Amino acid sequence: MTVIKQGFQDLVQDLGRNGYTHVGISPTGAADKVSMRIANLFLGNQVNDAVLEITLFGGTYLFDMPTTICLSGSHFTATIRGDDVPFNKPVTIQKRDILSIGGSTSGARCYLAIQNGFSVTDLLGSSSTHLMSKTGGFRGRNLQKEDQLAYNEPEKRYFPIDRKFPIDHNRSIIRATPGLQHSLFDKPTQELFFSKEYTVSHQSNRMGIRIHGPKIQKRTPEDIITEGLPLGAVQVTGNGDSIITFVDHQTTGGYPKIANVIAADMHKVGQLRPGDVFTFELITMDKAETYYLAQEQILK
Amino acid sequence: MDQETFRPPTILPASDRSIMIQFNQEISEYIHQQVHFYSTLLLETHEDKISNLSPAYSSILIRLKEGISIWRTIAKLKQFFNENHEIKVTDRTRIKIPVCYEGGFAPDLARVSAHTGLSIKQIIHKHTTGKYLIYFLGFSPGFPYVGGMDPNLETPRLESPRTSVPAGSVAIGGKQTGIYPIQSPGGWNIIGRTPLNLFSWNQAKTPALPMGASIEFYSITDQEFHDNQESLF
Numbered sequence: 001m002t003v004i005k006q007g008f009q010d011l012v013q014d015l016g017r018n019g020y021t022h023v024g025i026s027p028t029g030a031a032d033k034v035s036m037r038i039a040n041l042f043l044g045n046q047v048n049d050a051v052l053e054i055t056l057f058g059g060t061y062l063f064d065m066p067t068t069i070c071l072s073g074s075h076f077t078a079t080i081r082g083d084d085v086p087f088n089k090p091v092t093i094q095k096r097d098i099l100s101i102g103g104s105t106s107g108a109r110c111y112l113a114i115q116n117g118f119s120v121t122d123l124l125g126s127s128s129t130h131l132m133s134k135t136g137g138f139r140g141r142n143l144q145k146e147d148q149l150a151y152n153e154p155e156k157r158y159f160p161i162d163r164k165f166p167i168d169h170n171r172s173i174i175r176a177t178p179g180l181q182h183s184l185f186d187k188p189t190q191e192l193f194f195s196k197e198y199t200v201s202h203q204s205n206r207m208g209i210r211i212h213g214p215k216i217q218k219r220t221p222e223d224i225i226t227e228g229l230p231l232g233a234v235q236v237t238g239n240g241d242s243i244i245t246f247v248d249h250q251t252t253g254g255y256p257k258i259a260n261v262i263a264a265d266m267h268k269v270g271q272l273r274p275g276d277v278f279t280f281e282l283i284t285m286d287k288a289e290t291y292y293l294a295q296e297q298i299l300k
Numbered sequence: 301m302d303q304e305t306f307r308p309p310t311i312l313p314a315s316d317r318s319i320m321i322q323f324n325q326e327i328s329e330y331i332h333q334q335v336h337f338y339s340t341l342l343l344e345t346h347e348d349k350i351s352n353l354s355p356a357y358s359s360i361l362i363r364l365k366e367g368i369s370i371w372r373t374i375a376k377l378k379q380f381f382n383e384n385h386e387i388k389v390t391d392r393t394r395i396k397i398p399v400c401y402e403g404g405f406a407p408d409l410a411r412v413s414a415h416t417g418l419s420i421k422q423i424i425h426k427h428t429t430g431k432y433l434i435y436f437l438g439f440s441p442g443f444p445y446v447g448g449m450d451p452n453l454e455t456p457r458l459e460s461p462r463t464s465v466p467a468g469s470v471a472i473g474g475k476q477t478g479i480y481p482i483q484s485p486g487g488w489n490i491i492g493r494t495p496l497n498l499f500s501w502n503q504a505k506t507p508a509l510p511m512g513a514s515i516e517f518y519s520i521t522d523q524e525f526h527d528n529q530e531s532l533f
Contacts, residue, residue, distance in 0.1 A: 021352040021363070022339060023507050024437040124504055133441050133482055135501060180314050225325055226438070226445065228354025228361025230318040251354050252438030252445075260315035288316035289370055296367060 001118075003147045007059035007101065012118055012137035012149070015048045017126035021228070021251040028128040028136070028248050031055075031206060032109055032270030035073030037299050038165050039113035042070040042090055044157050049117030050127035050137075052149070054110050056273065058101025059143070061112075063093045067154045068115045074107035074271055090159040107171060107271030116152035131206065132248060165298055171268040175281045177288050179234060179257030180227075184218040192216070193258055194282045198242070202274040206248040208235075209272055215240030218256055226254040232261035232269065234280075244269055264291035306334075308381040313370050314361060319377065321360040327447060331358045332435050336512045337387045345380075349373055355436045355511065357445070392433075393513040397479070399428075399470050400525040401492040408458070408489035412472060415455045423491065424519055426450040427470075432477065432515045437507060442481035442499035444509045449477040461487030468494045470517065481509065495520075495529040 003010075013036065016029025030036035030053055040049050058076055071078060071087045078085040078101045085091055085099065087110070093099075104110070120127050120138050129137025138149055182190060198213035216236045229235075233245040235255035244261060245253075246269065259280060261269055272278070307324070314320040321338070323331050339355035342362070352363040364373060401409065401424045413420055432448040439445075449472070457473045465471070465486035470479050473488030480486055481499035498508045509515065520528065 018351045020504055021354045022343070022437065022511070023441065023504055024439060024443045025441045025504060027352060027363075123501060132484060177313075177316055180312075180320055225327060225357050225359075227320070227356040227359045228314075228318075228438075230315040230361065230363065232315055250439045252356050252436070263315070263317045285313050285316055285370070292316055293367075 001064065001149045001151060002062040003059055003143050003145055003149070004062055004098065005060035005100075006143065006145045007054055008057045009055040010059060010143040011053045011055075011129040011131075012050050012120050012127055013053045013129060014050045014127045016247070017124050017128050017130070017136065020124060024251055025124070026130070026247075026249050026251050028130045028206070029126070030111065030270070031247055032073055032111070032267040034167055034267035034295070034299065035109070035270075036111045036113070038088065039070045039072035039111040041163065041299070042072065042088060042159065043068060043113055043115050044159055045113060045115065045117060049113065050120060051114070052112040052118060052143070054101060054112060055108055057103040058110070060098060060100045063095065063097045063099070066095050067093050067151060068157075068159065069093055069099070070113045071110055072113070073110035075105045076110045077102035077105065104273070107169075108273040109270055114151045115154035115157070119150040119152050130248060167267070167295065167298060169268065169271070171271050171276065172278045173281050174268055174278050175262045175265050175283050175288070175291070176232075176234065176259040177262060177283060177285050179259045181218075181224060181256035182258050184220065184224075184256045185216065185236075185258055186219055189216060189218075190258070194280050197277050197279055200272045200274050200276045200278075204272070204274060206246055208246050208249060209244040209269060211242050211244065213242065216242060216258060223254050224256050226252050229253045230257075230260055232263070232266055233257040234259040234261065262288040262291060264288065264295045306385050306387065308378075308385065309334075311374050311377050311381070313374065316370060317364050319362045319364070319370065319374055321362065321377065323358045325358050327357045327435070329433060332433065332512070333389050334387055335360060335436070337389070338381075338384075339511075341384065354438060356438060357435050390512070393510065395509065395513055395515045397494050397496060397515055397517050398520040398524070398528060399492040399494050399517045400520050400522055401427075402522050405469075405493035405522075405525070406491050408471075409491050412453065412455045412489050412491055416452060418452065423453065426453055427477065427491065428517045428519050430477075430517070434509055434511055434513045434515065436511050437509075440480075440482060440484045441501075441504070442507045442509065443484075444478060444481075446476060446478050446515065449475065451475065453477070455489050457487040458489065461485055465490065466493065468496065468498065470494060479509065481507075493525070495525045
C-alpha cells in the first residue's frame with residue numbers, strides 16, 4: 001500500500017508489546033483496542049493482526065494488490081472511486097484502488113484493518129509503533145507520503161458480515177475505580193474530582209491525555225515514591241491538572257493517582273479528542289471487573 | 301536475610317487489571333533486595349498470569365494477562381508470599397562507566413555548580429567517587445533508577461524538560477543521578493556523557509545496566525570519549 005497523501009498520524013499498531021515493562025519498555029498498542037479488534041474480527045483475522053491507526057484525519061492510500069479491508073472506530077469520511085466506504089463491513093479492494101480518508105465526524109481515531117494484517121518487521125513480538133523511542137511498526141514513525149506499507153497475501157475467505165458488537169461508545173462518561181493514592185486526597189476533593197467536567201487538552205498524546213478541570217490538590221505536599229504506572233491511572237500533577245496514563249506511557253511515575261479508568265472504558269479514552277468534555281463516574285472494582293469480562297465476551 | 305523481620309507485602313488492586321505489591325514504603329537496599337528477588341521469581345513462576353511487571357523502589361506492579369481474574373490472583377499472590385518468605389540475595393554485578401564531563405556533553409554542569417555551590421572539579425569528584433545501585437529500570441527503555449548519589453549534588457530538575465536528550469547522557473534530577481540509554485525527552489541536568497552503548501533492542505531482556513547491579517563512574521577526556529565509542533555488549 002502506497003501513501004499518496006499523508007494523514008495526521010497514521011501508525012501501525014497491534015495489541016501491544018507485552019512482557020518488557022520491567023526493562024522500561026511500555027506496551028503501547030492500539031489506542032482503542034476495542035475498535036481495532038472489531039476491525040480484525042470483521043475480516044476473520046487473528047485478533048492481533050497489525051492494523052493502521054488513523055488519528056483525527058487520514059490520508060490517501062493506493063493498494064498494490066487485491067485484498068479486503070475493514071474500517072472501524074470513530075466515523076471518518078472515506079471514499080473509494082468516489083463511493084463512500086461503509087464502516088464495520090468488509091470492503092473488497094481491487095488492484096490500483098485508491099482509498100481516501102478525510103476527517104473524523106466523531107471521536108479521535110479509526111482503524112484500517114486488512115486481510116491477514118499489515119506486514120512490518122517484528123520487534124519483541126509486536127508490530128506496534130512506539131513513537132517516543134522511534135521504534136517498532138513502520139520505521140518507528142507515522143506513515144509519510146510515498147511510504148510503502150506491505151500487507152500479507154489474502155486468501156479466499158467467507159466474512160462474518162452480520163456481527164453486532166453492543167459496546168458503549170459514549171465518551172462523555174468515563175468510569176473509574178479509586179486510584180492507588182486516592183486516600184491522599186480528602187473527601188471533598190474526591191467528590192469534586194468525580195462531580196466536575198473535564199476538557200481534553202491539546203497537549204494530549206499517546207503517552208498521556210492531559211485534562212483541564214477543577215484544580216485537584218492532595219492533603220500533603222510530598223511526592224510519592226516512584227512506582228509502576230497502571231494503564232488508565234489518573235495522575236494528579238503538581239499544578240493540580242490531571243493526566244490519564246495512556247498506551248505509550250512511561251512504565252513508572254511519581255505523581256499520586258486519584259482514580260483509574262476501568263479497562264472496559266479505555267477504548268473511550270482512545271477516542272477522546274482535544275476539546276471533548278466528559279465526567280468521571282466512580283464505580284467499584286468488582287463492577288469494573290464484571291464490565292471488563294462482559295466486554296471480552298462480546299469481542300470473542 | 302532474617303526471616304523473623306520479613307513482613308509480607310501489602311497486595312491490593314491498582315486498577316481492575318493490575319495489582320500493586322507494596323513493601324515497606326522506603327528507599328533502601330534492604331527493601332530493594334526484596335523487590336528484586338520477588339520480581340524475578342514472579343516473572344519465572346507466574347508467566348501464565350502476568351502480562352507485564354514493573355518493579356520500583358519499594359513496590360511491584362503486576363499487569364494481568366487477558367481474562368485473568370484480579371481477586372483470584374490476589375488471593376494466590378498472598379499464598380505465594382506466605383510460602384516464599386526466604387529471600388536469596390545474589391552477588392551484585394559491578395559495572396564501571398566512563399563519562400566525559402566536558403563541553404557540549406555537559407550543558408548543565410554550570411547550573412549544577414550554581415545551585416550546589418560546588419566547583420565543577422568538586423562535582424566531578426563527588427560524582428565519580430559515589431557507589432551507586434540500580435534500584436530498577438523504568439521511565440524509558442533501559443533507563444536505570446540509580447541510588448547513592450552524594451546529597452550535596454542534589455539539583456532540581458529543569459523548569460521545562462528538553463524534547464530530546466542524547467543517548468548516553470549522564471544527569472542529575474533532584475536527589476537522583478541517572479543515564480539516558482536511548483535518546484529521549486528528559487528534564488534532568490545533563491553533566492556528562494558516556495561513549496558506551498547502553499541499550500540494544502535485540503537484547504532488551506538482558507539490559508547492559510540491569511536491576512540490582514552496582515555502578516561507578518570514572519572521568520574521561522573528550523579524546524578518550526571518541527576513542528572509546530563502543531558497547532557494553
